[in-house]
Amino acid sequence: MAATTAPAIPPNPTAHHVASLLPKLQDVDPDIRYMSLNDLNQMLTLGHPTFISHDYSTCARVVEGLLHTLNDQNGDVQNMAIKCLGPFVNKAPETILCPTFDKVSNLRTDNAVDSSVPALAVRAMVVALPRPAPAVPRTQKVQEAYSAVSRALIPRLVGYTVIPTGKNLPAPPKGMIQVEVETGIDSNALDVLVEVARCFGPMLQEAEVEALQKVTAEVLENPRCSTVMKKKAVTALSVLAPYFSDALLSSVVSHSIESLRQAHLTPAQRRLYLTIFASMARSIPRKFGPYLRTLAPFVLSPLSEQELDQQNEEAAESDEGRDPQVEEVREAALLALESFLASCSQDMTPYIPEVIESCLRFAKYDPNYAADEDDDMEGAESDQEDDFDLDEDFEEETGFDDEDDVSWKVRRGAAKLIHTLIATRGSGDLLDSGVLYEKIAPALLSRFQEREESVRLEVLSTLAFLVKKTGEISSTPSLRRMSSATGPPISRKRRRDSSFSSERPQFSLSNGYTSPSTPPPQGGPQVSLSAVNPQIVQGSAKLLKSSTVPTKHAVISLLTDLVTAQHGGLSKRIDQVIDPVLDAMKSTGGTSGGASVTNNALRIESLRLLRVVADTHSSKVIEPYLAKIMPALTTVSKEKFSKVSSEAFDTIQVYIKALTPPRSAGSKQQNATYLQQIYETVTQRISASDTDTEVRQKAVQSLGLLIGRTSGTQGSALLNQQSRLAGLQLINDRLRNELTRLASVRAIETVAALAQSSKEFTPEWVREVSLELGAQLRKSSRTLRGASLAALKRMAVNPACRENMDDETVQKIVQLLLPLILLDQDLHLIGPALVIIGSFANERPQLVLSDEVINAYCFVAKMDLSGAALDALLGSLEVIGKKGAGKNLMRSLLSEVGVNGNPELVGQVIGILLVAGGNTVGVTLADFEAELKSTTDEKRRCLALYILGEAGLRMGPSFPYGPDMFTSYFSNSEKVSLAAAVALGRAAAGNVSTYLPQIQSSMSQGKQYLLLHTIKELLQHTAAETEVIKY
Structure with a gap:
């Protein structure tokens, strides 16, 4: 048994090891041939770069063995032989590359079923060879690889010697691509050409580029070549295009124009040239752009009103009806214009009006549909209410299916072209001038009734993109208006008063203290968006009632973008969308895996819309619908699919803000009921053993927000003290669990920042939590340290928490803070640590200012602080001085720091302590x-x-x-x-x-x-x- 076991691959194989495998490639058993090739592949991969390069004889035998297995009748053996060629050409000497290319490309696959094996093998060799890289000097290996491709492979592709060698060598056999052209059989030779251009394009000489372009053009113009081959030829042309000389590019374009002008041009040929123009625009936009002046009319011609009328007349007179190839020409023209706009935007500027007209013409193009589309635009302008009176047969029309009808591809192409038009021109002239909302938006709105779903989704996506663009352009002034309404902007300048009084208001604002309202449109695009808002909402509501899941998802996404762009916008029409959105959020859909994923995506998008609505509308607007929204949210938060329930808790947090003061005026009893439902759901999800980690973390944060927002006299009526204390204890318990620790820390920060009364906490809870937070400051996670310190700072700054700390707790916290200052020296952590010490010093200066703390202040005074850390240092020193406790600190600063630190910083430190302390500092x-x-x-x-x-x-x-x-x-x-x-x-x-x-x-x-x-x-x-x- 031991004698038959295959030997392991040696870690450092030699040419001898390779030679010992070659006889097995002739074995009659295909399994042995396959395993021998597998071993050979591993040896060639593991071996030293030069381990066979000096043994020409072995390399030649390897080539013969691989040629034999490439012609094998067993497909797996052939595939493994192709796999071996890559590592082989990288290890073989340069002298064997040309013969290998020659032999493999001339291989006759008489025994094999697949005739494309030689081309696949050659492609594998080209891809594996070392290639030139931008801004990297070309090595000898790269030069040798290109030399082999130039001398052996390119002549085999085109069928003649392109670069004369000066030697009397026999002419190469008929080119691989020439054989394809003559037979019309795709043998993958064009794939080899594509890889030659992609890998060695920068090194190709002009004559080689011309030869490769010429043979590619032969494929494109030969009627025997299949559609697949022509598609590959278009790809080859676009990959070659970056290496065209100006003369060659001009010649290619001129030839294309001449072909397009021929009277007997077929639709298939016309479509092919349009496809070529599109691919070249994407490939070489800068060089190709100037030619658009000549080419654009040829691309716009199939989309003209004149040609459309002419083809309609011909179709009416013909017994066979419409030619599907004509529709494919239109689709190709629209795709070409899309490429022109995306790649050569500036060169297309003169043709924008014609592009828009083409979009409008073909966005509604549906010759096989009986409904009269001609009055769509008039209806949009004349009667808002009738814009979206979808046919009663909409559901039936959705299922319309006609194999010969490809007009939907044209409509989809028009919608995609509009999307690209908005992307390239939507940040300037067309949006500011109102063209996009005067012409494009009504055309998109009229296609909400589109019967083909792929087109309908494209229309909805394009309109959503236009709305999003409007929101982006208007966001900066809007944010400025919002900031002016909520308070002064954060300034980089120094303030004379360095107290900590600004901590709480800023945090309050970030937690949704102000009740939002939709700002009035400030002119331009926002006014235009406000004008079409009713039609968008009305059309969306109808689609939500009678559409497929993907359409509903697209509609809800559109509404989310609309609300975001307008910072509201549903105040007057929220009743039209709430019920359908809630139905979409609650739907479970089909049982199959794909249906489940699609339904969950719809539910997540519905939750996002509800969140954005609550975030951007006043509490009065959403109040009438809370009886429907809140039960639905609590139900979805219990969903087993974690992404949905996690999203539900994000939404619940926004509704907690909307239900609590001061956003919700007065403490309504109904709000208390909703909040109690939220409390029970949140605590149940935190405690449940089967809750996903991410969901539990979100639930903990929601609980912290709920407890924080119900603090104070108004809020206390919304959540009773017993529930509050139980919730706080639950957060404390989760603080000790590693998986929920960070979420608990952030929840505690929220509670501490919003707390208004010390009676809302038990002293034991405050002391326990503050010490636990202090213990986290020595953990390795910087995120956890920073969050713990931020929470501790909130507790120290807020009197409602600080009053529950005894002297022992304060001393322990200060001791836990000192290593952050003395050892970590992290400026992001030093600032909050000093704020905490200053807050404690405000009430217990003698307790806090131990020798270690004074040494820490002296240490910090020698550092080069700036920004928030410096403000924190000066603020805490001012507190210490005002409390009359700065004498020992001043003595240490003068004796230990003095001129040893940065004089400017030390001057600020001593100066503020001197003024704040007055006569108590000793100087x-x-x-x-x-x-x-x-x-x-x-x-x-x-x-x-x-x-x-x-x-x-x-x-x-x-x-x-x-x-x-x-x-x-x-x-x-x-x-x-x-x-x-x-x-x-x-x-x-x-x-x-x-x-x-x-x-x-x-x-x-x-x-x-x-x-x-x-x-x-x-x-x-x-x-x-x-x-x-x-x-």
Whole structure:
């Protein structure tokens, strides 16, 4: 038994190992031939790059063995032989590549069933060879590979020697593609040509490109060649096109035009040339674009009114009816225009009006449908109510099936062309001028009654895309309006007051505190969209009542885009869509796998629409429909399919905001009922053992939002205290579970940020949760650390939570925060950590300011902080100073930091502590003034200047020194003079009316460079803005 076991493949095979396998390729047993080829393939793949390159004899025998197995009667053996050719040509010497190409391409497959094996084998060789890469020097291997392709393969494809070698070699046999042209049999030789162009195109010489183009053109023009072969030839032409010379490209285009002008041109030939133009536009848009001036009329011609009328007359007179090939020409013309617009948009600008007319003409083109389509547009303009009176037979028409009717391809092509037109021109002229809404939108709306589903889906997708484009263009001003309504924008400038008071309002806004309303359209596209809104909603409602699942999905997606683009828009018509959308959301559909997936996608899209509606409409608008919406949402949230139930909880969160104050005016008892339903559903899904992890995480976040939003006197009537405490305990339990820990942390952050009363928590819960959050700060996950710190910050900043913490808890939390500052040195985490310490210091300064905390402040003061971290440092120091607890800290800052840190930053730190602490910090302004005058050390003088400048900023008009104290140091060294200029700017920001006039008058006395630094620093402070404007 051991003797018959096949030996394992050696890790470092040699030519001897390869040679030992070759006799087995002649074995009568096909399994042995197959396994031997498999072993050969592995050896060639594993072997060293040169392991057979010096053994020409073995390589020649490998070629003979592979040729024999390529002609095998067993298909698996043939396939494995083809697979071996790739690694072989990469390991074989350059001298054997040409003979191999020659022998494989000339292989006669008398024994094999498949005649395409030689071409498949050659293609495998070409793909495997080393090829040129952009911006990479060409290696010798690449040059050798191209040389073999040029000398052996290209002559075999075209049937003659393209680049003369200077040797008297026999002429190559008839070309592989020539044989295809003569026989009309596709042997995959064109696939070889495509790979030659794709892999070695940049290295092909002009004569080779011309030869390959010529043989490709022969395939295109030969009537014996099949449609499949011509499609491959079109692909080959587009792959070759980037390497055409200008003369060759001009010749190809001119030849095509001459062919299109022939009187006896058949529809099939016309379609072929249109397809060629489309592929070349995609392949070489920059070079091909200028030719559109000549070619566009030929492409637009099949779509003209004149040609349509002529063909209608011919069809009416003919007994055979319409020629399907004519419809295919129109489809090809529409696809060509789509390629022109997508690839050569600027060159198509003169033809946009004709393109639009063609789109409108063929979007409704349905010659076999009895309904009169001619008055669609008039109806859209004259009678809004009748726009979408779909035929009573719509359901029957949906099932219309006629094998000879291919007009639906034309309508679909027109819809796709409109989509491309919007994509390429929808961000500028056509949208702003109103053309897209005056002409295109009514045409799309009229096709809501389309009987062919693929066309109907394309129409809905295109209209949704137009709506989305409108929303994108209008989003920036809309966001600006929204921000002006909800509060001032976030400023990068420094504020004189660095307290933490702004934390809560910003978080409240982000949690939907304001009840949204649809803003009035601001002109242009938004006005146009508002005008067609009624028709879109009306048509969508009818389709939702009587359509297939894919159509309903497309309609709901369109409505979602509409609501998003208008930031509302359904206030007056929400009653038309709510019931159909809820039906779609609840539908379970078919039992097959495909039907289930489609139905779930529909349900998810329905949930998204409900979410967007609640997010963009006031609570008053959705209130009448809550009795239907809320039970449906709670039902879907229990769905077994996790994607649906997860989406349901995202939607539930938005409705929690809509049902709770201040968005929902007053505490309505009905709202309490809905919220209690949500509470029970959420807690049940969190506790259930069969709940998916993602769903449980979303449920935890929903519970946190529910508890947070029902805080305060108004909210307490919506959720009783017993449920609140049980919910909080559930979140605490999930905090200890690794899978739901991050979601629980974020839920706690929401609860802490929105809490309004300390009585809503038990002290045990607050202490337990805060310490658990502190323990997460040492975990490896940066996301978890950041979220835990953010939640802890909310608890520390909000008095409702902070009041429930005892001294022991505060001390433990502070100890857990110190490693973040001293060890991690992560600026994103240092800021929140300092905010927490400052919040605790506001009530328990002596407890918080231990020696370790003071050392941490000194450590941070030596860092180069900026932005939020610097604001947090200064804010916490201000709190400590105001509480009269800054003496020890000031002593440490002066002795341990002093001139060892960045003087500008240390000056800000000491300056704010000095002003906030007043007489309690052990030093005064006079001490720093004396230091400034007495010291000769450059660093000490700079530090004193920065401290006095910061003090001037904080003290304002009560600052006892004038500008002269700073300007007197403008003549010192560069560092001191720059420090004086910056310090003067900070002091000026605190007292603009006193400082700025003197600064302006000093500008004419020289020192402009330093005073510009002063003004630059002055303008960095928001508090000075209103006073600076006067000057």
